[in-house]
Amino acid sequence: xxxxxxxxxxxxxxxxxxxxxxxxxxxxxxxxxxxxxxxxxxxxxxxxxxxxxxxxxxxxxxxxxxxxxxxxxxxxxxxxxxxxxxxxxxxxxxxxxxxxxxxxxxxxxxxxxxxxxxxxxxxxxxxxxxxxxxxxxxxxxxxxxxxxxxxxxxxxxxxxxxxxxxxxxxxxxxxxxxxxxxxxxxxxxxxxxxxxxxxxxxxxxxxxxxxxxxxxxxxxxxxxxxxxxxxxxxxxxxxxxxxxxxxxxxxxxxxxxxxxxxxxxxxxxxxxxxxxxxxxxxxxxxxxxxxxxxxxxxxxxxxxxxxxxxxxxxxxxxxxxxx
Numbered sequence: 184x185x186x187x188x189x190x191x192x193x194x195x196x197x198x199x200x201x202x203x204x205x206x207x208x209x210x211x212x213x214x215x216x217x218x219x220x221x222x223x224x225x226x227x228x229x230x231x232x233x234x235x236x237x238x239x240x241x242x243x244x245x246x247x248x249x250x251x252x253x254x255x256x257x258x259x260x261x262x263x264x265x266x267x268x269x270x271x272x273x274x275x276x277x278x279x280x281x282x283x284x285x286x287x288x289x290x291x292x293x294x295x296x297x298x299x300x301x302x303x304x305x306x307x308x309x310x311x312x313x314x315x316x317x318x319x320x321x322x323x324x325x326x327x328x329x330x331x332x333x334x335x336x337x338x339x340x341x342x343x344x345x346x347x348x349x350x351x352x353x354x355x356x357x358x359x360x361x362x363x364x365x366x367x368x369x370x371x372x373x374x375x376x377x378x379x380x381x382x383x384x385x386x387x388x389x390x391x392x393x394x395x396x397x398x399x400x401x402x403x404x405x406x407x408x409x410x411x412x413x414x415x416x417x418x419x420x421x422x423x424x425x426x427x428x429x430x431x432x433x434x435x436x437x438x439x440x441x442x443x444x445x446x447x448x449x450x451x452x453x454x455x456x457x458x459x460x461x462x463x464x465x466x467x468x469x470x471x472x473x474x475x476x477x478x479x480x481x482x483x484x485x486x487x488x489x490x491x492x493x494x495x496x497x498x499x500x501x502x503x504x505x506x
Contacts, residue, residue, distance in 0.1 A: 185209050186333040186505065189321055191309055191347070194221025195490055196482045197338030198297035199497030202250075204336075204504070205301060211329070212301055213321070215308040220294035222460065223286065223490065228451050231372035231409050233397050234290035235455050238383070238411070239263055240490035241281040247494050250297075251284060259296035261287040261401040265382030270441070278385050288402035309347050312478075319477075334477040334504045338497055340459035344480050352478055354471035363484055364416040365423040366460030369434045372451030373408035379442045390418040391437050410446070412438050416461045427454055462488035470500035479504045 186208045190197045193214035204210050218224065222236030242248050254260040263285045267278035286292035307327075312335060313320040320330040337344045341361035348355055382399040386392055397409035412434055422430060431454045439446040446452075462484045469492075470481040481500035483493035 187211075187318075187331050188334050188336065188504070189213065189319065189329070189332045190336045190338060191321075192221070192338035192482070193219040193294070193298065193303055193305070194338060194482070195223055195294060195297070195493035196497035196500075197336070198294055198301070199494045200336050200338060200481065200501035200504075201301050201497075202297060203498055203501035208505075210302065212298075212303045213307045213309060213323075214303065214305055217305055218291060219298045219303060219305070220291040222457065223290050223294050225289040225291045226370060226453070226455065228370070228372060228453060230404075230407060231370070231451050232289055232403070233368075233370040233372075233409050233411050233453075234285070234395075234400070235368040235370055235411055236457065236460075237290060237490055238393065238395055238413075239283040239285050242284060242491060243281070244491055244495055246498060247491050250494065254286075254293055254296050257296060259286060259292045260284055263400055265396075265399055266380070267383045267385075268381040269385040271387055275381075278383065285400050287400075312347055312349060314349065314476075335479075336497075336500055336504060337478070337480045338482050338500075340482065341480075341484055342459065348478070348480070349476065352476060352480075353473040354480065357466045357471055358480055360464060361466060361484055362462075362464040363459040364461045364463050365419040366416060366457045367414040367419050367422075367430055367434065368455045368457060369412040369414070369431060369438070370451070370453045370455070371408075371410040371412065371435075371438070371446050371449045373410070373446075374450050375407060376405055377408040377410075377442075377444065379444070384441070386441075389437065390415055390433060391441070392416065394438065394441065410438070410442075416463075419456075419460070423456065423458070427456070430454060459484075469496045470503070472500065472503055474506070477504060 269278040393413040481496040
């Protein structure tokens with residue numbers, strides 16, 4: 184008889200776990216958002232599209248490489264070979280590192296690829312996990328109840344996981360210790376194509392840590408300019424409760440100076456605050472498991488914050504949850 188498993192969170196970690204478990208179990212994925220992907224998401228605004236969360240990812244792990252190779256074959260991922268620069272101490276230098284990959288034609292194409300064939304319930308916010316003899320019951324904020332789950336995987340940020348995990352979860356202290364930082368994402372849409380001399384620009388010692396021309400990624404439209412600006416993690420954390428109009432003004436002014444263009448006249452501007460973006464304190468292990476309760480917690484925050492680490496975390500949690 185196939186066991187019934189619930190996965191809370193439809194980001195890369197949750198989808199990775201589902202791809203393992205759905206081979207032998209009946210899996211249901213729950214997510215409070217309108218789409219899969221978590222921070223591997225895309226914001227739409229008329230003709231403009233912005234990968235306003237994760238900008239790219241790299242690949243080292245052999246298992247993740249196999250998944251990405253399959254996604255490339257299906258047209259859901261492509262290599263991003265762009266003009267990557269780093270503004271460091273006032274000097275522009277090449278921003279070197281591992282090969283970069285992105286979802287195509289938008290970042291959420293990868294999580295959509297991973298979600299194929301899965302049972303996903305979107306717009307579902309979990310309020311509580313309740314033990315029923317040998318099974319688990321999931322209570323939703325809308326009053327609905329789903330029951331009969333033999334195991335639960337929480338693939339959500341630590342603060343959100345802490346809010347629903349039972350107090351007897353043996354790794355609850357590690358979840359409470361974990362800390363993620365906020366990040367402001369400013370999306371700027373310009374009606375024509377601009378060339379600032381780079382496709383991505385990393386910065387330091389400024390309120391802005393990253394800028395990228397979304398429209399220069401493979402598979403994107405080139406008729407206009409979609410610029411994504413990510414604020415520095417510490418600056419975002421310090422100002423996460425500040426007036427959003429003030430935050431947008433600050434980032435627009437700095438971005439305009441860097442681009443030597445008055446971005447305040449852009450046809451479209453929007454600000455998004457990611458409350459849980461980068462990882463500051465993590466457990467330094469792929470997942471947290473209570474084998475007696477058959478509850479696992481996973482996510483990129485468990486081991487460092489990268490997209491590949493999210494995949495590895497979900498994969499490892501899934502392999503262990505039924506042992």
